[in-house]
Amino acid sequence: MIGASISRWTMSYFAAALAWLFVALALMVAGLGFPAVHLASPDTLVLVHVVCIGWLSLAMCGALFQFVPVLVARPLFSEKWALPALGLLTAGLVSLLAGFLGLGGRLPAWLWLLPLGAVLLVGGFGLVVVDLGLTAWLRPVGPARFVLVGLASLCATIAFGAMFAFAHAGWAGSIGETILANGVPLHAIGGLGGWLTLTAMGVSYRLLSMFMLSPDVDDRKSNMTLAAGALAIAVAVVGGIVAIWLAFGLNVVLSIAAVLGLATAALYGRDLIGIFSGRKRRQLELNTRMAVLSFVSLAAAAFLGVVLVLTGTFAAHVGAFAFLAVFGWLSGLVLAKLYKIVAFLTWLEAYGPVMGRTPTPRVQDLVAEERASKWFVIYYVAVWLGTLTLVAGQPSAFRAAAAMMTIGLAGIVREVIRTRRLADVAGSLRLPDGACTPCLLCARA
Amino acid sequence: MTDYIDVDVRPILRAGGEPFSVIMSALDCLEPGQGLRLYATFKPVPLFAVMADKGFSHSAQALDAGEWEVLFTPTATATRQSAPASGTSDFDDWPEPIVRLDNRDLDPPEPMVRILAAAEKLGPGETLSALLRREPVFLFPQLEKRGYHWLGGFSPDGATYELTVRAPS
Numbered sequence: 060m061i062g063a064s065i066s067r068w069t070m071s072y073f074a075a076a077l078a079w080l081f082v083a084l085a086l087m088v089a090g091l092g093f094p095a096v097h098l099a100s101p102d103t104l105v106l107v108h109v110v111c112i113g114w115l116s117l118a119m120c121g122a123l124f125q126f127v128p129v130l131v132a133r134p135l136f137s138e139k140w141a142l143p144a145l146g147l148l149t150a151g152l153v154s155l156l157a158g159f160l161g162l163g164g165r166l167p168a169w170l171w172l173l174p175l176g177a178v179l180l181v182g183g184f185g186l187v188v189v190d191l192g193l194t195a196w197l198r199p200v201g202p203a204r205f206v207l208v209g210l211a212s213l214c215a216t217i218a219f220g221a222m223f224a225f226a227h228a229g230w231a232g233s234i235g236e237t238i239l240a241n242g243v244p245l246h247a248i249g250g251l252g253g254w255l256t257l258t259a260m261g262v263s264y265r266l267l268s269m270f271m272l273s274p275d276v277d278d279r280k281s282n283m284t285l286a287a288g289a290l291a292i293a294v295a296v297v298g299g300i301v302a303i304w305l306a307f308g309l310n311v312v313l314s315i316a317a318v319l320g321l322a323t324a325a326l327y328g329r330d331l332i333g334i335f336s337g338r339k340r341r342q343l344e345l346n347t348r349m350a351v352l353s354f355v356s357l358a359a360a361a362f363l364g365v366v367l368v369l370t371g372t373f374a375a376h377v378g379a380f381a382f383l384a385v386f387g388w389l390s391g392l393v394l395a396k397l398y399k400i401v402a403f404l405t406w407l408e409a410y411g412p413v414m415g416r417t418p419t420p421r422v423q424d425l426v427a428e429e430r431a432s433k434w435f436v437i438y439y440v441a442v443w444l445g446t447l448t449l450v451a452g453q454p455s456a457f458r459a460a461a462a463m464m465t466i467g468l469a470g471i472v473r474e475v476i477r478t479r480r481l482a483d484v485a486g487s488l489r490l491p492d493g494a495c496t497p498c499l500l501c502a503r504a
Numbered sequence: 505m506t507d508y509i510d511v512d513v514r515p516i517l518r519a520g521g522e523p524f525s526v527i528m529s530a531l532d533c534l535e536p537g538q539g540l541r542l543y544a545t546f547k548p549v550p551l552f553a554v555m556a557d558k559g560f561s562h563s564a565q566a567l568d569a570g571e572w573e574v575l576f577t578p579t580a581t582a583t584r585q586s587a588p589a590s591g592t593s594d595f596d597d598w599p600e601p602i603v604r605l606d607n608r609d610l611d612p613p614e615p616m617v618r619i620l621a622a623a624e625k626l627g628p629g630e631t632l633s634a635l636l637r638r639e640p641v642f643l644f645p646q647l648e649k650r651g652y653h654w655l656g657g658f659s660p661d662g663a664t665y666e667l668t669v670r671a672p673s
Contacts, residue, residue: 062644132641269612272637274663339609403613411646415620422613 063128065408065502068141070479072121073397074500077472080390084468093378094454099243101163105156108205110385111154112180115255118393120144120187122400126262127191127206131198136190142273144186151179155224162227170228177217177224184217186458199277205261208289212253219246227238232503237303244309245299251381252320253292255389260327261282262352266396267331270347271338277329283328291319317364324361330353345428346399349435356387356442363446379449386442386464394438402426402478405497409481413493420488427474427483434470438457441467506577508541509534517545520669522633524655525598527551531558533670538575546660547572554655570660573616598670603632608664614644619669630673636665643667 083106086092092106128135135141155176160166162173163302186326195210219242226235266359269277295316302312331354343351360383367373367380402425410419445460479499481489495503511530513523523544526661528542540560542548546624551574552562560576562570567573607615615636620643622632647669655668 062641062648064642064645129641132639136516272609272611407613407642412649414617414646415622415624418615502619 063125063134065404066121066125066128066135066141067138067364067502068405069121069125070401070499071142071501072124072145073401073475074115075145076114076118076121077194077468077475079109079117079152080468081465083109084461084465088458089463090454092460094452094457098378099456101159101165104159104162108152108155111250111255112148112155115385115389115393116184117145117148117398119255119258120148122262122396123187123191123206123258125400125404126265127203129495130203130206130262130265130427131195131200131386133194133197135195140186140190144183144190147179148185149183149392151176151181151183154179154221154500158224158227171394173224173227173243174221174230177221181221181375182218184213188213199436201275201281202261202265204282205257205264205285205288208285208292209254209258209261212249212257212292212296214252215292216249216254218247219249219386230448241303241309242299244313245296247381248295248299249292249385251389252288252295256384257285257288257292259389259392260288263392263418264330264334265336265352266399267347268338270340270399271334272342273334273338274338276333280326280330280333284323284330284434287319287326288323291316291323317368321361321365323416325358328358332408344399344423345426345432345435346395348432349395349398349439350392352435352439353388353391355437356383359443359446360384360388361451376450382449383442383446387439387446391439391442394468395435398431398435398471400477401475404502405479408497409494410491412495417493418488419491419494420484424484424488425478425481427477431471431474432473434467436467438467438471445491506537506539507535508539508575510541510543512543514543514545522598522601522666524551524645524668525600528597529596537578537580538661542572542574542576543567544572544574546570546657548574548657550657554568583605598631598668599629601631601633601668602626604631607633608635608637613642616640619643619667620650623650623669623671626669626670626671631668631670632670635662636667639665640667 080129086106086109092100092103096102124135124141136331153208157166158170158173161168161170181393191212195206199207214337219238222231222235223239223242223246225231226239230383231239246380264276264281267273294312298312298315299309299414303308360380363383364373364380365377367376373380402422406422406425441460445457445464446455448454448460477483479497481496497503509530511527513526516526527540527542529623534540542543542551547564547566555562555576559579560586561579562576563571568621586616596645605615605618605622607618610618615634617634619640622634639658644654651672653670653672654667656665658665
């Protein structure tokens, strides 16, 4: 078959991801992890991995299972792998978190939980990488190349992570200890920069030009952006390993990677301006307007990074920088696009069978954008306030900002559930003969 | 040496026409062992699978100004396969489209809705053509479920996707 059908498990991934995001926000409101405690403490490791694996990676995987087939106009290599992958990732994350809690003395110190979690996560991500990689590999055009580089970065990230997990359990020998002592920045750059950011950029090219009726970005331009991003990650990871090997500091390598990272953000900004200025659709939908706020957050994070480096305070404020990048840029973009993806997939699932035969609602009839936009605004304002409280060193105020983020998120999730249930569709159009009611957590095959 | 019959569909494509029926009728005129030399204004990738089904291998060569010369050579073991409903099934005798849609400036997913609505009105074996901005990847499974055949490809500049849909006969 040519073309893409609805991914059966994308909604399940989104639901699991949102559940983990609530867990992360609850931890922040409760004052567990940074900024209440040190950045490298076990509690912070819990928080960071809930956010990066539970929320961002699961949401990204769910989106990619749906969108890689769209990017390459070919069906997924294996639809059957998506659910076992979700199971392995969830079990691996739970085991990893229990291991971190053991490290921090909150649970018995069963440190074997860390390598066990690592093995499960390698299995889960392995299925994802092979499935998506083989799908994208067949036709690596345009945005699909970003996904391939993102998947390669994911491999590097989980390799580091697995090594750390074995080293924490004392099973990785002296080389493992050395890498654990020095390699954490490389793990973070591979994950946040390579896997999450480059993949999000790639997918955003297609989604934005699709929803705004804008021509696709010229391949030469997006290739340049991708090359800068891939080089930044390669310099950080490969150069970083060499520097650790030769016992140089990481400073030179990380500085070069940072300059390349800034160049990537600038080139991406140029591409986005091209998409927005070339659009045929003047009126922007909510998902695009809110994505703009995430692009503003990316630019602000880049600016904040430069200011912190120039004032020599980057190390002291790396938490604020990462917070803005993770919650303003990545999470903001994922939430904005998730809002639209759920509406579109739900519309296709419910009305696809009767389309053209009987009047059906439009995708826009499934959502109430005006009501949803206030929850997004609350979320973004809370993220920006949270960043300021971190820069100012105000942990209590930060908890208030996290509470405000939770309120915004709860509102967004309520809107998404209403969309899934067709709750905002006018009664007469809601379920014509032959249409099917979508179930909340998975799609009908 | 294989003997080739020349078919130049560039004038038809430049005039915005649909060259498939011309190609298919040329194919019917071939003697056993004869091949087809096709000139087109773009690389006719969707045609390759159709021709492979009919037992022709292809070799494509870029000419100046983005035009292509493609040699379709009969393979020794020609097997003809035909799937009941897919993008690469039997394309003999496609009639001229009775509906032409220009869906390039519609908001997604409106192009898909209009194509499906128009397809529902086709009589048996009739065709419609549509111009789109993108490859309609979500439309294909819907067409497949309803038993339609289709053929599509991008124009040379990559800006317009031309889709022809044929109702089951």
